[in-house]
Amino acid sequence: MPKVKNLRFARRALTPPSFTVAAASASILIAAPSAHAQAPLNYFLHAAGPAAYPTRTLGWIFTAICVVVCVIVSALLIGALRRRRDPASPGEIGATGEGMRWIWIGVGVSGPVLAGMLIFALFTLQQVATPLQSPAITVTVTAYDWWWKVSYSDPHEPAQRFETANEIHIPVGEPIRIVLKSADVIHTFWVPRLAGKTQAIPGQANEQWIQADSPGVYRGQCSQFCGAQHAHMAFEVVAQSRADYNNWSEQQARRISANVAASVVAGNKIFLDRCAGCHAVRGTDASGALAPDLTHLNSRRMIAAGTLRNTAENQLDWIAHAQLIKPDARMPSINLNREDVTNLRAFLSTLD
Known part of the structure; x- marks a missing residue:
């Protein structure tokens, strides 16, 4: 044999x-054990850039409110289950009397809370909509079933245009403009530690920006179910010093x-x-x-x-x-x- x-x-x-x-x-x-060990997606709880900090804060506050609501509702439900109706006066089934009072209390409390959550969410969206300084680099990312095409272009130096795949290099401390496109179905571009999610839609160009405050490798993922290998449509953002980024881009253009x-x-x-x-x-x-x-x-x-x-x-x-x-x-x-x-x-x- x-x-x-x-x-x-x-x-x-x-x-x-x-x-x-x-x-x-x-x-x-x-x-590929290192794909999960080095840059796990559960890092979405930890922000690493200015486009992600407001979103993280929003997420924690919303989570806290949801936990409080669940605790209150559970306590009220347990109290209702433990309370027995008097057999001598079964009464009518319906939201009358004391029941209506509880409904009005619930509306009075939840209404302002929901309005506050909406205002805070809109404020957060405004915070992450535009970087504090104009992005010096534009990267076009086109989603395919099931990989990412990454195109770099310099309007001043056409010869520096090049393409790579599934790996985005960026200089540390600088905002990067991301133009998102799709070649087939709807995908979602998501780098949890650097920014929120943005859809890549066929026939339409969407934009977002990312910035990393420290060097490292940040895992990204398509978070829109796009087909059989959606779970294996990942990418990495490699944040490096400006000098290292310039060396990398020059090498990639050759x-x-x-x-x-x-x-x-x-x-x-x-x-x-x-x-x-x-x-x-x-x-x-x-x-x-x-x-x-x-x-x-x-x-x-x-x-x-x-x-x-x-x-x-x-x-x-x-x-x-x-x-x-x-x-x-x-x-x-x-x-x-x-x-x-x-x-x-x-x-x-x-x-x-």
């Missing part, structure tokens, strides 16, 4: 179709350099034959526009919209088993022989 080098490949080859979803889920949990190594040339041909219909790599003849631009693939932390860590093994795993890892994604599973895998790995390793 031949030796199996990749145990995950072997498990998938022997997995019956009925267990496909379970196997894929297990693979995702094993392959095309890849030609490499004459035989394996790289062979891998490039495989990529053009099997992948270029959807993916683009600037500096080659690959110019697909339906899937992520892979020009600087290896500079990203994650692949498959936050599903897998970006390693050479996971790249090939994703290519060969995309429909097992992310069922119903637009990425097909591609069968490659051992030589093709070796050559394609060599080509992908040049995408820095």
